[in-house]
Amino acid sequence: MSLFRKLFLVDLIEGMKVTFGYQNPKYIYTEQYPKERPPVSERYRGAPRLNINPENGETLCIACDLCALACPENLIVVGWQRGGPDGKTGKKTLTNFTYDISRCMFCGLCEDACPTDALELTQDFEMANYSREGAIWDRQALEEGPRPTQYKE
Amino acid sequence: MPSTAQILDWLTIAKPYIIMGLVVAVWPLVSGYIVLMERKVMADMQVRLGPMRVGPHGLLQPIADALKLLIKEDIIPARVDKWVFWFAPVIPVLTALTAFAVLPFSQRYFVAELNVGVIFILAMTSIGVLGIMLGGWASNSSYPLLGALRSTAQLVSYEVAMGFAVVAAVMVAGSLDMVNIVKHQQASGVWFIFYQPIGFFIYLVAAMAETNRAPFDMPEAESELVAGFMTEYSGFRWALYFLAEYSNIFVVCSIATTLFFGGWLRPFPNVAWLNFLDWAPAVMLVGVGAGCLYLAGKQLSAANKIGMGVLGAAIIAVGLAFGVPMVIDYVSGPFWFLFKVAVMIYMFMWARFTFPRYRYDQLMQLGWKWMIPLGMANLLVTGVLILVKMQYWSAK
Amino acid sequence: MTEAETVYRPHPEDHTFLDSNEIVINMGPQHPSTHGVLRVVLRLDGEKIIGSECVIGYLHRGVEKIAENRTYVQFNPYVDRMDYAAAVSNSLGYCEAIEKIMSVVAPPRAQYVRVILTELNRIASHLLWLGTHALDIGALTPLFYCFREREEILKIFENYCGARLTTHSFRIGGLQYETYDGFEKQVNVFCDDFLHKVDEYETLLTGNRIWLQRTKGIGVISAEDCIQYGVTGPVLRGSGVKWDIRKAMPYCCYPDFEFDIPTGQNGDTFDRYIVRMEEMRQAVRIIKQAVAKIPDGPIMAKIPKVIKPPVGEIYHSIEAPKGELGYLVVSDNSTQPYRVRVRPPSFVNLSALDIMIRGHLVADVVAVIGTIDIVLGEVDR
Numbered sequence: 001m002s003l004f005r006k007l008f009l010v011d012l013i014e015g016m017k018v019t020f021g022y023q024n025p026k027y028i029y030t031e032q033y034p035k036e037r038p039p040v041s042e043r044y045r046g047a048p049r050l051n052i053n054p055e056n057g058e059t060l061c062i063a064c065d066l067c068a069l070a071c072p073e074n075l076i077v078v079g080w081q082r083g084g085p086d087g088k089t090g091k092k093t094l095t096n097f098t099y100d101i102s103r104c105m106f107c108g109l110c111e112d113a114c115p116t117d118a119l120e121l122t123q124d125f126e127m128a129n130y131s132r133e134g135a136i137w138d139r140q141a142l143e144e145g146p147r148p149t150q151y152k153e
Numbered sequence: 154m155p156s157t158a159q160i161l162d163w164l165t166i167a168k169p170y171i172i173m174g175l176v177v178a179v180w181p182l183v184s185g186y187i188v189l190m191e192r193k194v195m196a197d198m199q200v201r202l203g204p205m206r207v208g209p210h211g212l213l214q215p216i217a218d219a220l221k222l223l224i225k226e227d228i229i230p231a232r233v234d235k236w237v238f239w240f241a242p243v244i245p246v247l248t249a250l251t252a253f254a255v256l257p258f259s260q261r262y263f264v265a266e267l268n269v270g271v272i273f274i275l276a277m278t279s280i281g282v283l284g285i286m287l288g289g290w291a292s293n294s295s296y297p298l299l300g301a302l303r304s305t306a307q308l309v310s311y312e313v314a315m316g317f318a319v320v321a322a323v324m325v326a327g328s329l330d331m332v333n334i335v336k337h338q339q340a341s342g343v344w345f346i347f348y349q350p351i352g353f354f355i356y357l358v359a360a361m362a363e364t365n366r367a368p369f370d371m372p373e374a375e376s377e378l379v380a381g382f383m384t385e386y387s388g389f390r391w392a393l394y395f396l397a398e399y400s401n402i403f404v405v406c407s408i409a410t411t412l413f414f415g416g417w418l419r420p421f422p423n424v425a426w427l428n429f430l431d432w433a434p435a436v437m438l439v440g441v442g443a444g445c446l447y448l449a450g451k452q453l454s455a456a457n458k459i460g461m462g463v464l465g466a467a468i469i470a471v472g473l474a475f476g477v478p479m480v481i482d483y484v485s486g487p488f489w490f491l492f493k494v495a496v497m498i499y500m501f502m503w504a505r506f507t508f509p510r511y512r513y514d515q516l517m518q519l520g521w522k523w524m525i526p527l528g529m530a531n532l533l534v535t536g537v538l539i540l541v542k543m544q545y546w547s548a549k
Numbered sequence: 550m551t552e553a554e555t556v557y558r559p560h561p562e563d564h565t566f567l568d569s570n571e572i573v574i575n576m577g578p579q580h581p582s583t584h585g586v587l588r589v590v591l592r593l594d595g596e597k598i599i600g601s602e603c604v605i606g607y608l609h610r611g612v613e614k615i616a617e618n619r620t621y622v623q624f625n626p627y628v629d630r631m632d633y634a635a636a637v638s639n640s641l642g643y644c645e646a647i648e649k650i651m652s653v654v655a656p657p658r659a660q661y662v663r664v665i666l667t668e669l670n671r672i673a674s675h676l677l678w679l680g681t682h683a684l685d686i687g688a689l690t691p692l693f694y695c696f697r698e699r700e701e702i703l704k705i706f707e708n709y710c711g712a713r714l715t716t717h718s719f720r721i722g723g724l725q726y727e728t729y730d731g732f733e734k735q736v737n738v739f740c741d742d743f744l745h746k747v748d749e750y751e752t753l754l755t756g757n758r759i760w761l762q763r764t765k766g767i768g769v770i771s772a773e774d775c776i777q778y779g780v781t782g783p784v785l786r787g788s789g790v791k792w793d794i795r796k797a798m799p800y801c802c803y804p805d806f807e808f809d810i811p812t813g814q815n816g817d818t819f820d821r822y823i824v825r826m827e828e829m830r831q832a833v834r835i836i837k838q839a840v841a842k843i844p845d846g847p848i849m850a851k852i853p854k855v856i857k858p859p860v861g862e863i864y865h866s867i868e869a870p871k872g873e874l875g876y877l878v879v880s881d882n883s884t885q886p887y888r889v890r891v892r893p894p895s896f897v898n899l900s901a902l903d904i905m906i907r908g909h910l911v912a913d914v915v916a917v918i919g920t921i922d923i924v925l926g927e928v929d930r
Contacts, residue, residue, distance in 0.1 A: 028201065043710060109626070377911055377915055511759055
């Protein structure tokens with residue numbers, strides 16, 4: 001039997017059958033990415049976003065600085081000031097928020113640390129930029145979502 | 154005003170030159186499309202799509218590739234042997250294109266009818282290895298040198314096996330002339346593969362090794378030698394090596410078609426009730442055109458949809474033109490020849506994408522310990538059978 | 550004298566018929582089949598290898614030093630980036646080591662999810678190995694079939710924790726994420742399909758005469774040599790030593806499952822291939838058992854907000870897809886580890902490369918590098 005297999009190249013022909021069978025177009029697994037957009041999962045950890053309260057348009061961030069402390073790369077800088085009349089007492093309010101996505105490894109620790117669900121990693125995964133400065137997002141970019149550099153036809 | 158007879162006369166004289174010019178002008182493009190076919194077949198077998206971005210269904214990819222290679226910077230490394238480095242890629246292209254001269258595309262279309270056609274082609278393909286050797290040597294670098302060493306050993310040893318296989322077929326035909334070999338098959342009504350199955354198998358294996366195709370792609374084994382003898386080449390010179398490789402594949406497939414598959418003959422050329430097969434070129438082209446139209450609907454951008462649609466319509470128009478009885482006579486020969494060659498090339502690709510690569514010493518063992526003895530035995534048996542047949546025949 | 554020649558020190562037994570035949574060749578760091586940025590300096594007699602030396606460090610990032618400047622929680626994402634083909638295993642090893650030093654045990658549900666994901670990751674890692682190994686030996690197609698199945702696993706990871714490759718899926722003390730709806734179903738569907746796919750790979754490779762010729766008797770390493778060099782994982786088992794940390798020093802909830810440890814006899818490339826193929830099937834077996842009896846309950850143990858393990862040091866090792874992955878953690882009761890030392894399987898296994906390829910041909914070097922299954926991120930750290 002094994003002589004028969006050897007003599008008539010059965011092992012090779014079996015392999016060729018497998019590759020031949022896969023030529024059926026229904027097995028094609030590739031997606032044509034920019035034209036067909038793959039769905040990413042709900043929990044996808046992509047571009048960061050600072051959520052705002054949809055009712056009054058104010059930021060949900062309470063400037064507690066926990067995300068900046070949790071970040072292994074120290075890439076979050078939270079700018080804040082006291083809301084009181086003298087600027088030294090009263091509630092903390094957010095002034096600026098910078099997030100350097102060029103150093104981010106999307107581990108999700110900032111998201112876990114946030115007590116108010118203000119900072120969130122979204123399903124957006126296109127963050128291309130022509131400059132390094134473009135990868136440092138300020139508060140406006142984080143609230144409005146990413147503005148990827150696009151090739152226009 | 155020359156008479157019709159004169160024009161025909163001129164045409165007969167000019168025909169080889171016209172075909173020659175056509176081959177030289179069109180072949181680079183055709184080989185580009187063989188590369189595309191290879192990439193598409195590879196993609197299909199590997200559950201991928203292959204090139205899709207340039208043109209409808211990626212059909213303009215070869216042109217884009219050729220343009221890229223043409224305008225690429227011409228790098229000549231500092232310590233190479235400049236003249237040899239410059240000239241080496243030209244040799245395999247030259248020899249491969251010369252071999253085209255004796256390929257009979259049909260009863261009518263060939264450049265030269267040499268009475269030693271087969272030997273001429275074998276000689277030409279053997280000289281091609283010189284280009285690989287010189288390229289590997291001139292590069293003055295370790296990987297190309299190893300590639301060239303492997304290549305030389307491999308090509309020299311498989312040349313022998315290939316020779317035995319070819320000689321067996323030639324013995325059956327009783328002629329070395331490519332056109333005559335096909336005519337013999339027409340006369341006997343049987344393709345020689347049925348007389349020479351083992352010969353064909355040896356030829357197939359040896360041809361794969363000769364053209365450096367996987368599973369015998371030692372000289373350019375990517376995972377071992379980076380790119381073998383081509384490692385230091387780039388741009389257009391690299392493209393020439395590529396062109397030579399695909400020309401060689403076409404040539405060896407053509408020899409196989411001519412020797413074993415009845416060249417330009419349709420299947421069962423002498424069986425009258427199969428005459429409807431003469432319509433095959435028209436039917437197949439219309440089918441391909443319809444396929445294009447079907448794919449046009451699946452294209453993602455409007456330009457590609459239109460392009461694919463126009464292409465499909467054009468192919469259908471040509472196919473219908475081929476259906477005209479007067480034209481059939483002229484196109485069916487080249488059609489069957491090219492169709493068989495395409496199937497052979499497909500076989501090459503199929504094997505390439507299925508099998509792992511032999512190791513260099515195992516390749517040598519296969520060649521010297523199996524292929525050559527098998528070829529000799531095949532030759533012996535063929536000779537004895539022919540002798541017996543002749544004795545029997547003359548006695549009768 | 551070139552740099553390559555100074556790096557390489559000849560073996561005393563190396564002498565050839567004609568010394569002028571010797572070529573010193575640099576394989577890598579930019580070579581298609583050194584799996585990243587490994588550089589192997591080969592001394593060749595024609596194509597025969599008479600000596601070799603690995604040059605590593607092109608991907609060194611100082612992960613162990615980074616650990617000393619991060620808190621225990623913050624260091625967790627970094628371990629994913631060592632063996633990026635098996636990020637989940639790395640994470641499991643690190644989290645369990647910290648749990649061990651803190652004397653915390655993850656809840657059963659967390660442990661089961663950990664086992665499922667780790668075994669899926671073992672399959673993904675072996676698939677990556679199989680594809681690239683076959684590609685090195687010249688079979689182009691299995692790579693894409695392997696990546697297709699690997700993609701399914703990565704989709705499960707993405708659905709579970711939001712990342713595909715460097716997952717950061719486990720936390721110290723348990724899990725951050727509860728399983729998603731349809732997790733069990735997706736895993737089961739994958740497992741059922743996958744067994745057929747493994748058979749297909751075997752059709753393409755195991756029976757193939759060229760594959761057999763290329764792998765049988767290549768890169769043989771004896772069991773004694775393996776132990777001498779500290780080689781672990783499938784390479785050790787391929788040489789016939791039945792050593793699997795999941796059985797020998799059980800961790801997580803592996804004692805709850807039935808599975809076999811495949812071993813080879815000859816210690817050649819083919820045996821290691823068979824061992825890994827069988828390991829994928831065994832991983833499917835474990836996953837199916839785990840999915841069937843996954844308990845309910847909490848996914849996070851009670852751990853303090855700020856992790857400050859007591860003073861002490863601990864060594865914890867797990868069976869990563871490539872071998873024994875160990876973490877030595879020294880704590881000084883602060884928020885940051887005093888020292889984290891990683892025992893990466895790839896690094897140790899790579900040291901046996903020289904004795905495995907000596908006397909073989911250049912084509913075998915790539916086969917042996919493939920069969921050791923190294924990930925340079927882990928070798929260089």
